[in-house]
Amino acid sequence: MRVTTISIRKRLTLTLLLVIMTIVVAGGMYLYVFFAEYSLSRFDHYLSTKVRTVAAILESDQGDFNYELDKFLPEFERKVDSEYFQIWLEKGKVIRKSRSLMKFNLPRRTGTLNKPEFWDLTLPDGRPGRAVGIHFIYSSDDDKMAKEYSRQPVEIVLASSKNKSKSDIINFGIKLSIGIFLILVAIVLLVPYLVRKGVSPINKLADSVSKVETKSLDIRFSTDDLPKELRPIAEKLNELLVRLEEAFKREKRLTADIAHELKTPLSELITMTEVNLNWPASNDDNKKTLSDVLDIAKQMQTLVSTILTQVRMESKTQRVALEQINISTVLIDLIKVHKKEAESRSLKLESSYIQDLMVESDKPMLYSIINNLLSNAVQYCADKGIISCSLSVREEDMAIILKIRNSNSDLTEEDLPYMFEPMWRKSKARTYVDNSGLGLTLVKSFCDVLSIGLKTELSEDKDFCVTLEFLKNVD
């Protein structure tokens, strides 16, 4: 696919220049044609007025026709730049013609007084000209003329040079061309400037965007000085930056946490081994060291195994085998497992459940979910606190509800949205303990895969409660 690298500004400038220049040139051409036609019609109007004048003089002719012409229309008499007319009776007898015609005759073509006929012709002196022809019924009060021509159709043809009109049109054309040229120059200068000014908010936004790097994701674009059209873009970019910043922070934290979780036990192993190699200890000390090494190895194995399970969950490659499971039995079994540790810390572990409630689920995943939640409840319950588990059926939709609650949690409302994120721990110190911070992440992943509703809440007394809702598994 061909990639277009031309900028919006350049494309807009070129398009605008092309369109505006075309409009200006086309407008100029139209104006020129309009002026030429107008000029011709004005000339025709001039000819028709003049031919009527000649007709009027003829009708009032009292033997001094030529005198009248000399007086009012000298252009028919002169030899240079003259005009011409010729008057016929209908039968072709020439009754008058201008002196400028001399031996020449004009062609006979006539219209009416109201609708004269116009045509182009070459004048006797060789100039391009235009003629008008009319015919009318002659009527005169003069006795002599009345006797000779009364009630006879008379034809008049009048011709004049078109040079003046043509020269006016050419002059107009030159002035118009100069005007259009100047307008085009102004357009060529103004359009790029105006486009540059117009797209400057886009450039400004683009500059700001180009400055965004992974290290400066806290930048936000100001929307106050942006035009209305760009505001939604800047707002969406800001929202995107917020999400990106959060994702980067989460990614960075996750990487740092995984590094910490792996490096700390590795450091312990290396240092313990080096110390024991450099300063060999007693058998008892060696036994303790070996026991510690084994513990660390097992913890690392659990951590790696949990990370791999989470990776499989995220890549959706973890196999899910659904079957009917007695969740009441699962809960009872797991409560027995955690009761000992709870008692060792003087915690009270209470439970209430309906016998033999069945759910369709994956057995290892379901065990892992409830085991993790119970383990967390025991671990994070304050000394002498209470852990309560209840398994019931919700009347409205017959969904099976499992609630695991522990008292005196040190959690806050702000912690709740983050506690299912990988490696999340309440303490930023991440002091190396048995759990890695992946347990709740796995719980969330398993719940998502098994379509189990997962909710957390914190009471005013700081009692933390996790609720599992088995919506599709009502027996």
Place this chain on the structure above:
Amino acid sequence: MKILLVEDSKRLQESLQKAFKNMGYAVDFALDGEEGLWLAQNNDYDIVILDLMIPKMDGATVLKNLRETDKKTPVLILSARDAMEDKVGGLNIGADDYLTKPFALEELTARINAVVRRKYSSDKNIVKFSNVEMDISSKKVHIKGKEVDLTPREYTVLEYILLRRGKLVSRTEIESHVYNYSKELMSNVVDSVVCNIRKKLGSSGSLIITRRGFGYIIE
């Protein structure tokens, strides 16, 4: 040399304590930031080894608070965080060195020595007086090329006095720098160690002068 180790991993802390004691260093330890800061502010350590991700108060805050006081104790950050900004950030807030986990004990020791050398403005690993040569990196003392068999404690006391050559060093000062914070000492324990050092150094031992009622000095 007296070290404060602020590390929340109990196993790592125990191993390092064992290693440092075997090297003849006195070690105090803290499992969290608050305790670590208190110890650092109220004692004179030759170096503080500080983890960053520790409970109650993180290592960076401990270091900032320590630097806001007059304490110039060198600090070596020992952390699993290996990002460039963590290292630069740590050094910028006043750490003297930064070592990432996992680490080799040998490297940690070398860095501790380097930081402490800088503290006492010495750019050499070999310190000489009379015909005695002390190699700080290998923790060995030679007289005319022959190694003197000093115990770690004797070596540490000698090193402490020698690195402060020309300055009077009190018994209490030696006690607090050479012995663990929590240990109670017999009043003559330092005198006994110095006496042993003098014997082992032979004629050069007399260069360690006792200023009665004040302490010791090598001029």
